[in-house]
Amino acid sequence: MGNITKRTELYELGEFKLIDRLTGSFVPKHQETLKGVGDDAAVISAGNGECLVVTTDLLLEGIHFDLTYFPLKHLGYKAIVVNLSDVYAMNATPLQVTVSIGVSKRFCVEDLDELYRGIKLACDNYNVDLVGGDTTSSITGMTISVTAIGKVKESEVVYRSGATINDLICVTGNLGAAYMGLQLLEREKRIFETNRVAKPKLEGYDYVLERILKPEARKNVIDNLRKAGVKPTAMIDISDGLSSELLHICKSSNVGCRVYMEKIPIDEQTAKMAEEFNIDPFTAALNGGEDYELLFTVPLSEYQVVDSMEGVRVIGHIVEPHLGAYMVPPSGEDIRITAQGWNALQKE
Amino acid sequence: MGNITKRTELYELGEFKLIDRLTGSFVPKHQETLKGVGDDAAVISAGNGECLVVTTDLLLEGIHFDLTYFPLKHLGYKAIVVNLSDVYAMNATPLQVTVSIGVSKRFCVEDLDELYRGIKLACDNYNVDLVGGDTTSSITGMTISVTAIGKVKESEVVYRSGATINDLICVTGNLGAAYMGLQLLEREKRIFETNRVAKPKLEGYDYVLERILKPEARKNVIDNLRKAGVKPTAMIDISDGLSSELLHICKSSNVGCRVYMEKIPIDEQTAKMAEEFNIDPFTAALNGGEDYELLFTVPLSEYQVVDSMEGVRVIGHIVEPHLGAYMVPPSGEDIRITAQGWNALQKE
Numbered sequence: 001m002g003n004i005t006k007r008t009e010l011y012e013l014g015e016f017k018l019i020d021r022l023t024g025s026f027v028p029k030h031q032e033t034l035k036g037v038g039d040d041a042a043v044i045s046a047g048n049g050e051c052l053v054v055t056t057d058l059l060l061e062g063i064h065f066d067l068t069y070f071p072l073k074h075l076g077y078k079a080i081v082v083n084l085s086d087v088y089a090m091n092a093t094p095l096q097v098t099v100s101i102g103v104s105k106r107f108c109v110e111d112l113d114e115l116y117r118g119i120k121l122a123c124d125n126y127n128v129d130l131v132g133g134d135t136t137s138s139i140t141g142m143t144i145s146v147t148a149i150g151k152v153k154e155s156e157v158v159y160r161s162g163a164t165i166n167d168l169i170c171v172t173g174n175l176g177a178a179y180m181g182l183q184l185l186e187r188e189k190r191i192f193e194t195n196r197v198a199k200p201k202l203e204g205y206d207y208v209l210e211r212i213l214k215p216e217a218r219k220n221v222i223d224n225l226r227k228a229g230v231k232p233t234a235m236i237d238i239s240d241g242l243s244s245e246l247l248h249i250c251k252s253s254n255v256g257c258r259v260y261m262e263k264i265p266i267d268e269q270t271a272k273m274a275e276e277f278n279i280d281p282f283t284a285a286l287n288g289g290e291d292y293e294l295l296f297t298v299p300l301s302e303y304q305v306v307d308s309m310e311g312v313r314v315i316g317h318i319v320e321p322h323l324g325a326y327m328v329p330p331s332g333e334d335i336r337i338t339a340q341g342w343n344a345l346q347k348e
Numbered sequence: 349m350g351n352i353t354k355r356t357e358l359y360e361l362g363e364f365k366l367i368d369r370l371t372g373s374f375v376p377k378h379q380e381t382l383k384g385v386g387d388d389a390a391v392i393s394a395g396n397g398e399c400l401v402v403t404t405d406l407l408l409e410g411i412h413f414d415l416t417y418f419p420l421k422h423l424g425y426k427a428i429v430v431n432l433s434d435v436y437a438m439n440a441t442p443l444q445v446t447v448s449i450g451v452s453k454r455f456c457v458e459d460l461d462e463l464y465r466g467i468k469l470a471c472d473n474y475n476v477d478l479v480g481g482d483t484t485s486s487i488t489g490m491t492i493s494v495t496a497i498g499k500v501k502e503s504e505v506v507y508r509s510g511a512t513i514n515d516l517i518c519v520t521g522n523l524g525a526a527y528m529g530l531q532l533l534e535r536e537k538r539i540f541e542t543n544r545v546a547k548p549k550l551e552g553y554d555y556v557l558e559r560i561l562k563p564e565a566r567k568n569v570i571d572n573l574r575k576a577g578v579k580p581t582a583m584i585d586i587s588d589g590l591s592s593e594l595l596h597i598c599k600s601s602n603v604g605c606r607v608y609m610e611k612i613p614i615d616e617q618t619a620k621m622a623e624e625f626n627i628d629p630f631t632a633a634l635n636g637g638e639d640y641e642l643l644f645t646v647p648l649s650e651y652q653v654v655d656s657m658e659g660v661r662v663i664g665h666i667v668e669p670h671l672g673a674y675m676v677p678p679s680g681e682d683i684r685i686t687a688q689g690w691n692a693l694q695k696e
Contacts, residue, residue, distance in 0.1 A: 008457035010485070018457065019483055022464045026471065026478040030443050032499070033477045042479035044444060044497065046394035054402075056480060056495055058448040062487040095378050096392060100406040100493060109356035109366065116370045123374065129381045130374040131390035132404060135367055137358070139410040140488035145448060147404055147495040149392065151380070 016339075038252070039160050040089040040237055041150070051157055053150045055086035061141035069185045069200075072111055074213045075144070076118025082239065083148035084126050085217040085292045089237040090159075092152035096131045097123065100145040102138035126219060156231065158296070163234035163253035167297040167318040170232075170306050172221045174265040175242055176281055179288025180273040181205070181212030187277075207269045215292045221311055222294075228305050232296035241287040244339040245295045246325060253297075256323040259316035259337070262330050286327075286337075386600070387508050388437040388585055389498070399505055401498045403434035409489035417533045417548075420459055422561045423492070424466025430587065431496035432474050433565040433640040437585040438507075440500035444479045445471065448493040450486035474567060504579065506644070511582035511601035515645040515666040518580075518654050520569045522613040523590055524629055527636025528621040529553070529560030535625075555617045563640045569659055570642075576653050580644035589635040592687040593643045594673060601645075604671040607664035607685070610678050634675075634685075 010018060023037045034051060035043035041055035059065060059079055067075075080097055087094040099119060103112065123130055128148070188200035202209060218237075225232065234253055236245045242264070250257055266281050274281035297318055298306055306312050316328075326334040358366060371385045382399060383391035389403035407413060407427055415423075428445055435442040447467060451460065471478055476496070536548035550557060566585075573580065582601055584593045590612070598605055614629050622629035645666055646654055654660050664676070674682040 006458060010451065010453065010455065010457060010460075013457055015483055018460070021457070022460055022483075023478060023481075025468060028477040028479070029475060030477055032443055033479055036477055036479040037481070042444065042446065044400075044479070046396070046400070047398060048394070048396040050395060052392075052394070052400060054444070054446060054480065054495070054497060056446045056448055056482055056493070058450055058482045058484055058491065058493055060450050060484060060486050060488075060491065063450070063485055095380060096390065096402070098390065098402060098404045098495065100404050102406055102408050102411070102491070103358065105358065107358065109358060109361055109369065110354060112358075112366070112370055120373060127377060129376040129378055129384055130371060131376070131381055131384040131392070132402065133371075133385070134404055134406045135363055135370075136406055136408060137411055138408050140408075143406065143408065143450070143491055143493075145404070145406055145493035147402070147446065149402060 034154070034157075035159065040086040041092070043090065043157055045154065049154050051152050051154050053087055053090045053092045053152060053157070054147065055083055056145065056147040057083050057086070059144040061143070066189070067142070068189055070213065072114040073118035076115040077122045077214055079144045079146050080119055080122035080126070080128070081215055081217050082292060083146045084128065085237040085239070087148050087150035088217055088219060088222045089235050089294060090150065090152060091156055091222060091232065091235060092150035094126060094128045094148050094150040096129045096149040098132040098147045099130060100134035102136050102143035104138045104141055107142065126217065158232050158235040160234050160236050160249050160252035163249050163255050163297040163318050165255065165318055165320055166300045167233050168300055168303060168306065168314050169257060169259060169295070169297055169316040169318065170312050171238070171242070171265065171293055171295050171315050172218045172311050173291070173293045174267040174270065175238065175291050175293060176274070176284030176288045177208045177211035177267050177270045178215065178290040179284040180270050180277070181208035181210070182290070183277050183279070184208060184273065185212065205269065205273065207267060208273055212290060215290065217292060218294045224309055228309065230298055230302050230305055232298055235294060235296035238291045238293045238295050239289060241289045242295065243286040243337050246337055247339050249295065249297065250325045253318070254321050256319040256321050257316055257325045257337075258319055258328055258334070260328045263313060263315040265313045382502070382505075383507065388434040389440070391438065391505055393502065397502050399500050399502050401435055401438045401440045401500060401505070402495065403431055404493065404495040405431050405434070407492040409491070414537070415490070416537055418561065420462040421466035424463040425470045425562055427492045427494050428467055428470035428474070428476070429563055429565050430640060431494045432476065433585040433587070435496050435498035436565055436567060436570045437583050437642060438498065438500060439504055439570060439580065439583060440498035442474060442476045442496050442498040444477045444497040446480040446495045447478060448482035450484050450491035452486045452489055455490065474565065506580045506583040508582050508584050508597050508600035511597050511603050511645040511666050513603060513666055513668055514648045515581050516648055516651060516654065516662050517605060517607060517643070517645055517664040517666065518660050519586070519590070519613065519643050519663050520566045520641045520659050521639070522615040522618065523586065523639050523641060524622070524632030524636045525556045525559035525615050525618045526563065526638040527632040528618050528625070529556035529558075530638070531625050531627070532556060532621065533560065553617065553621065555615060556621055560638060563638065565640055566642045572657055576657065578646055578650050578653055580646055583642060583644035586639045586641045586643050587637060588687075589637045590643065591634040591685050594685055595687050597643065597645065598673045601666070602669050604667040604669050605664055605673045605685075606667055606676050606682070608676045611661060611663040613661045
């Protein structure tokens with residue numbers, strides 16, 4: 001394996017540059033392929049003004065989840081939801097999922113029953129059908145691969161690339177909570193590993209724990225925007241942290257942005273935990289990841305609609321590309337946005 | 349994890365019973381879902397007489413491939429082809445694939461370049477678009493998850509369930525070659541492990557090696573059947589061995605079958621290798637797996653068309669369900685078909 005004269009480590013490129021390198025030479029051949037690599041989901045024309053969107057996520061034990069504290073039912077639920085979040089981010093309605101699992105002998109049938117109870121609950125809550133998958137043994141823990149399929153009118157698809165100058169930047173819910181929930185679980189795990197009789201101290205942290213263990217996708221916001229007749233100009237789901245997603249929209253739309261730090265929604269429990277952990281809550285919001293909220297832009301003319309919409313916060317606006325992507329703090333100089341987001345291909 | 353009072357090991361159920369248990373409670377809610385779990389691919393109505401089919405396969409290092417002898421470019425090619433084979437088995441035309449990979453630090457960027465060269469070659473050869481995926485790190489070797497999407501008119505979809513009494517049973521190409529190729533690679537690996545200077549003896553075995561390392565999907569047969577105006581009544585791709593697939597068709601169609609052993613196509617090199625390894629070549633054909641040929645049934649009236657078709661062999665016929673599924677040897681008693689096929693959830 002490998003090339004004797006040249007070995008480039010994966011972390012040298014990072015996830016996004018690696019994807020560009022590997023998939024750059026793939027040019028769609030079919031007119032049905034409206035969007036290939038490079039958005040939350042692929043978009044495939046069904047030929048009658050309707051499109052299907054397709055998105056897939058791979059979840060690996062030890063990377064994406066730790067079964068010492070992640071209940072299997074929650075894991076099944078989350079595996080579905082994180083894919084549906086990508087479907088909603090295209091402004092589409094999810095209809096079907098496939099679920100493939102690889103499991104080692106460590107797991108028994110009753111474990112998988114639990115996993116599938118979570119999968120079933122998510123499918124019922126979000127009204128999607130499980131339509132297939134693959135089941136195989138593994139020599140190394142658990143692997144879950146989910147593909148979600150959604151439907152949307154071609155005229156209603158929202159890409160990352162449609163943001164224009166003066167558009168408002170909006171975010172749903174609040175950010176950084178899942179990251180703080182993860183810190184808490186990791187801390188209690190470390191304590192438990194050194195003292196097996198210690199009981200994990202998780203009381204009073206229900207909200208941040210729920211955000212990491214049982215996230216929800218923002219179906220309600222998509223429904224409300226549709227009811228209000230507002231079509232976002234660009235949209236992405238927040239899985240790698242706000243910074244990373246803002247840069248995706250700016251790059252795809254060829255624009256810059258100004259985001260006001262004090263507008264970024266952070267829950268009280270997130271702020272409290274951040275203080276306890278001596279972490280800047282904005283760091284959790286900007287770079288934490290796994291929020292599964294939606295980041296979207298709308299024309300300035302929709303200000304009143306989005307400003308009064310439950311669970312939506314206007315946090316900034318789109319500017320000309322040469323002005324770059326910056327955070328505006330309450331005082332002091334603007335801070336350039338960099339993607340320090342969760343890097344799945346990091347060195348350690 | 350697990351239930352204190354009850355622990356059922358995965359091998360006690362086996363792959364097919366496990367899938368039934370895990371997915372049995374999922375009933376499709378959407379009228380667009382024409383077929384969920386239980387065929388080579390899910391079938392989703394696009395609303396204008398057209399359907400999309402969706403299939404997915406999970407390939408895990410150490411279970412489905414061994415990188416000590418599997419070149420990464422071949423692996424990329426095969427990962428695509430095995431999914432396209434499922435699309436063809438629905439009588440559909442594959443149009444798009446998504447590819448997710450999990451890779452440990454053992455791999456470098458140049459390794460993934462090789463893998464994607466194989467993926468690209470398969471996409472070009474079969475005229476499909478790569479439209480998405482997921483790239484992540486892994487703590488345990490390589491994971492590949494591919495989802496393939498195909499298109500077919502609703503009236504042209506072929507399920508496993510359509511075989512009727514007196515239908516002819518047909519198979520494409522020949523069987524057992526991939527299994528013998530695998531035996532050869534495993535033998536040479538064992539020799540190499542005990543004697544590092546031994547050179548693998550692979551000359552003269554090109555065909556069986558190609559069948560395991562670089563299989564092709566039977567696009568040509570699907571094209572020829574369409575040109576000849578023949579629509580199979582039932583179809584499945586042969587990934588787990590002929591026996592297992594025959595039983596799938598019999599169970600789904602509620603019929604029995606008679607298959608004539610001397611009609612089962614076995615390549616000369618497969619037979620020669622089987623002799624060398626002291627393996628019954630019919631065992632390789634019936635239970636070996638990974639052939640990626642098509643098994644299908646046609647009405648008796650199409651005998652002349654399929655009998656004269658290149659790469660297609662008539663091997664038997666469908667009988668009433670109470671007559672069961674049996675192999676007919678040249679002499680002696682009929683042999684009941686049992687699925688001893690490759691079991692991904694076996695004990696060892």
